[in-house]
Amino acid sequence: MMDLPGAVDDLVxxxxxxxxxxxxxxxxxxxxxxxxxxxxxxxNAALRSIGRALGKVDGRGAQILSLALGxxxxxxxxxxxxxPAVADDLAGLLERAxxxxxxxxxxxxxxxxxxxxxxxxxxxxxxxxxxxxxxKALPSRCLAAVACLTRSRTLRYRARKNAALEEAAWPLSxxxxxxxxxxxxxxxxxxxxxxxLAPDARxxxxxxxxxxxxxxxxxxxxxxALLGSKVAGPKARxxxxxxxxxxxxxxxxxxxxxxxxxxxxxxxxxxxxxxxWTALGADGSLPPADPDATDHWVWMEGIPADIPAGPGDExxxxxxxxxxxRALPVAPSFESLRPDVQVTAELSGDDVARLLRQLGRxxxxxxxxxxxxxxxxxxxxxxxxxxxxxxxxxxxxxxxxxxxxxxExxxxxxxxxxxExxxxxxARRRT
Numbered sequence: 272m273m274d275l276p277g278a279v280d281d282l283v284x285x286x287x288x289x290x291x292x293x294x295x296x297x298x299x300x301x302x303x304x305x306x307x308x309x310x311x312x313x314x315n316a317a318l319r320s321i322g323r324a325l326g327k328v329d330g331r332g333a334q335i336l337s338l339a340l341g342x343x344x345x346x347x348x349x350x351x352x353x354x355p356a357v358a359d360d361l362a363g364l365l366e367r368a369x370x371x372x373x374x375x376x377x378x379x380x381x382x383x384x385x386x387x388x389x390x391x392x393x394x395x396x397x398x399x400x401x402x403x404x405x406x407k408a409l410p411s412r413c414l415a416a417v418a419c420l421t422r423s424r425t426l427r428y429r430a431r432k433n434a435a436l437e438e439a440a441w442p443l444s445x446x447x448x449x450x451x452x453x454x455x456x457x458x459x460x461x462x463x464x465x466x467x468l469a470p471d472a473r474x475x476x477x478x479x480x481x482x483x484x485x486x487x488x489x490x491x492x493x494x495x496a497l498l499g500s501k502v503a504g505p506k507a508r509x510x511x512x513x514x515x516x517x518x519x520x521x522x523x524x525x526x527x528x529x530x531x532x533x534x535x536x537x538x539x540x541x542x543x544x545x546x547x548w549t550a551l552g553a554d555g556s557l558p559p560a561d562p563d564a565t566d567h568w569v570w571m572e573g574i575p576a577d578i579p580a581g582p583g584d585e586x587x588x589x590x591x592x593x594x595x596x597r598a599l600p601v602a603p604s605f606e607s608l609r610p611d612v613q614v615t616a617e618l619s620g621d622d623v624a625r626l627l628r629q630l631g632r633x634x635x636x637x638x639x640x641x642x643x644x645x646x647x648x649x650x651x652x653x654x655x656x657x658x659x660x661x662x663x664x665x666x667x668x669x670x671x672x673x674x675x676x677x678x679e680x681x682x683x684x685x686x687x688x689x690x691e692x693x694x695x696x697x698a699r700r701r702t
Contacts, residue, residue, distance in 0.1 A: 273305035279317045282339060283324040286332035299339055306343055318348055322356025329404045334411040341415035345607070350419035354426050357415045358436075364412060365439035365450065367405035372443065374399055384446045413449035420456040421605040424482070430457055455604065458576035459484045464615070466581065467493065468548075469590040470557045470627055472513065475618035481611045484604040486573045488526055490541050491599060492612035495523050497590075498542075513590075515542050522601045529606040538598040545569035547579050548587040553635035555627035560594040571599060582633045 278301040285298050306314060318340070325336040340353050372384050374395045379387035388406070396403035420427050430436060437457050443450040460483045468475045478496060483489055498515035518539045544560070550567035551557055558564075569578055569588055581587040603610075618626070 273301070273308055275302070275305035275309040275313045275317050276320075278302045278305045279320050282335070283320065286324060286328055286335045295335060299335070299342070302339060303342060303346060306346060306348070314348060315352055318343060318352045318356075322353065325356045326359055329408065331407075333404075333408045337408070337411040337415045341411070341418040344415070344418040344422060350423040350426055353415070354419045354423075357412065357419055358430075361412060361416060362433075362436045362439040364405045364409060365436075365443065367402045368409045368447075369439070369442045371395060371399055371402035371406040372446065374402070409443075409447060410449040413447075413453040417449075417452050417456045417605070418607075420453075420459075421607045424461055427457070427459055427461060455484055455574060458574055459608070460575040463575075464585060465575075465578070466585050466587045466626070467497070467590060468587065468618075468623055468626060469513065469543075470551075470555075470623075471592070472590075473620045473623050474513065475623040475626065476614050477616045477618070478612055478614050480575060481613075482608045483575050483610045483612065484608060486545070486569060486575060486578075487571045487599055488604060488610050489575050489612065490545070490571055491518055491522065491526060491539050491601065492610065493545075494518055494539065494541050494543075496612050496614050525601050526603055527609055527611060529603050529609065538600055540596050540598050542593055542596060543590045544593040545578075546589040546591050548581050548589060548630045549579060549634050549637060550589065551627065551631040551634045553631050555624070555629075555631035557589055557591060560591050562594050571597070581630055587630065 278298075282298050282302050285295055302317070306317060309317070321336055321340055321343075325333060325340065328336065337357070340348075340357055344350050344353050371392075372388065375387040375391045376382060376384060378391035378395055381387045381390065392403070392406075420430060437454065440450055440454040440457065444454040445451065460480045463480050465478050465480050466475070467478055476497065478493070480489070483492070494515070495518050497513050499517040522539055545568070546557065546560075547567045547569055575586070578586045578588060
């Protein structure tokens, strides 16, 4: 059996010295190899040792240890045990990195953060060294946090109660991809009921969402749950489905189990699109789909956490025939998640009509209130952006309520690490 404590001691020592990145790679590999062979108690001791060391170093050393913690969690280490070290001062790190980006933008007089940091980062770092260190350490720390959050519902619940962390992540979420992944992981919808109404068909369902990180996955899983002949599941036996072809089972398995779909099942065509309840007229009717009037659409590029709740604090979506069928690529947002959508109840036609009228009246009241108070955004566009620090804007990625999460499927194992920190081969393996 390999010596895990000795390998960890070597890693911590390397993280505190000016060691070349090439020399660090085998050190990290030894820790991962020894971890795989070790029983639970030495594994937990190794996590604690690395966590303690992370709180004492900065710069490249902090990046190395963050990546090591993330890789260990991806290899099966306890995310709850790694989280205290990973989350320690994470909000502060985000705020300092945001301050560095803002200072670079101001110094370079360029709103594109990437260009501004390239042009003025060195000059700003001389005046703000702590903020510059935070900027460098941010990607690896965020990836370690994502590794923990996507593997623990308990941690997600705790993190959601920490509003400061989410607020600190907002300003850089469109600028630094790893921060975008973190924000998306913080806003995964767990064990929540969604009211789904199909006004044209006078049909309605209550479905439970579990570990759903993106609207793209929500669309595909809803198609699987609602289209076809019969709704599956012990709680929904005998319920009729909407007419339509269900997605390929291998596609659904790829999303639910984190696998890679075969080429023939790599995309899904969904015949409906989702609309927020705020689009309803006062009489409870849904206007025809209009590609030029999209303020209330629930975009596939968004996340379920942004779907507005109705008057009863229950998120509501309306199914409408898609104006144009769109092929969705099947790519799990996070390979470690197991998202699921299950129908738990079907509503009667009378219940659907009643709910539509109630929601229509509420939408009309909200519209009148927004007009009375000026041009306030509709409910479907609201997002809790931080008010503390202006977000540095990147010309590459527009700030949009439709895409608060990264468009690309974030996989922490495959995201490039900072250039000066080694990336373990095992950190890329599928779990």
